[in-house]
Amino acid sequence: MDDKTRLAAGIAKQLQGLTYDDKRLAEIAAEVEVLNETVRKAAAQHLTFDDDPAAFASVLAKEAK
């Protein structure tokens, strides 16, 4: 079991109270790594302190035709 899979096993058991086999944990770890990395990079590139999740609805309303 590699470090990422071990971490996923810890999250599953200690934080979420869930049990998965090692193969599935490795798949989940790989999937989460890709998603996390993409969002983390995009956030670092585009987000500032003042960015609010609710701005999305405001942009739609302001840009409405």
Next chain:
Amino acid sequence: MINDDLALRDLSEVADAIAAGRITSVQATEACLERIAVWQPRTNAFLRLHKEKALEQARAMDKELAAGQRRGPLHGVPMAHKDMYYRTGEISTGGSAIRRSWVAPVTSTVLQKLDAAGVVELGFLNMAEFAAGPTGHNVHHGHCRNPWDDKRVTGGSSSGSGASVAARMVYGALGSDTGGSIRLPASACGVVGMKATYGRVSRAGAVARSWTLDHVGPLTRTVRDNARMLAVVAGQDPDDSTTSEKPVPDYEALLDGGVQGLKIGFALPDALAPVEPQIGAAVQAAADALGKLGAVIAPAKMPDFTALYRAAEVIVKCEAAAMHRPWMEADAAYANQVRTRMEAGFFIPATQYIDALRLRAHFVREFLDAAMDGVDAVMLPAIPFPVPTIEETDVEASGGPATLSMVARFTGLTRPFNTLGLPALSVPCGFDGNGAPIGLQLIGRPFDEAVLYRIGHAYQGATDHHRKVPT
């Protein structure tokens, strides 16, 4: 024969004929029931058919009309809907085994609106389990099958909505769209599907897949029918705080503006799956047809969809994991591919989920500034490859990475527009080498569904893809 001809007519034509007294709602309902008797065994589009109740409703609608009362623009028109719209006292399975016998305690806002407009309800339609699947596979209720070729998928998750409208079993149907679930079956079945702007249609009383990305909308045979149906179900709803207070336009009255002078961006983006040549050629031909009608076609500057797509994945997995947790902990009866798509949601940090939400405003601004700069709409395919078979997309046994890969290929060109919340319309634009339909996708500015309908209507006036009926 008379009834078959009646079933082949469009929603608006039938609604107007009922209003004018040329036909009755009972006749239209019987015509649909005759089609259903022939097509249900081939497609498995219906989960529950309410034959007697529908006829009773149709008789009541005819009586009201005879007394001079027309409820609205859909008075007496038979429809059926994805089995995720609640009606008080009725079973609502959400396509699942878990809710096979669950009875809804409320009626969804959109069904209330259709009731008020006079719609006759034929029953409820097949769908992917909990709206989680882009193909139309369902291990609990049986796969839905494409009316054009019963070995091929319908697209999902609104599989029964696409199949029933395409096979002329109903005149219109509600679907829902979290990553393409209206546009994919519309494309694969050769019908029109609208995912309106986020906030345009209420989600209250509908099964959620992701509160943030879910969109409710109609599937119909023509753009005109779709415009009429959206106008009925759209609008602000106190039971869904995300709905917009913007007034709902009379979409149908705005259909005939033509496309002269409209500027349309054209793109064949390779987002997670390359656009196959025959699909690209069909969409190019549609662009050429619109150009001949007077639209100005220009290359669209599309942003990279990768981050948009993965942000949507983060959001949907986290929200789905949260809402399904009690059943997942109890090891309830999910299909393998449905369960495995949600599991990562338990492992994604809350900060990443929140950042994905925060990024949406940036993504919308970026798309509007780049792809939609100076254009009225953007056009691209809905599905980037020919409609596959049920067998070659059946990943139930493999799950995990195989499921993710298949989902990504299907939804690569649709899911980004759920993250953006922009209106997106799928319109039939031809047939692939196997004889299955191809869908053209049109994207608009926020709340500009009207321009998409205008373009789609002009296109349907110049082509006959939507007039072809599966046999």
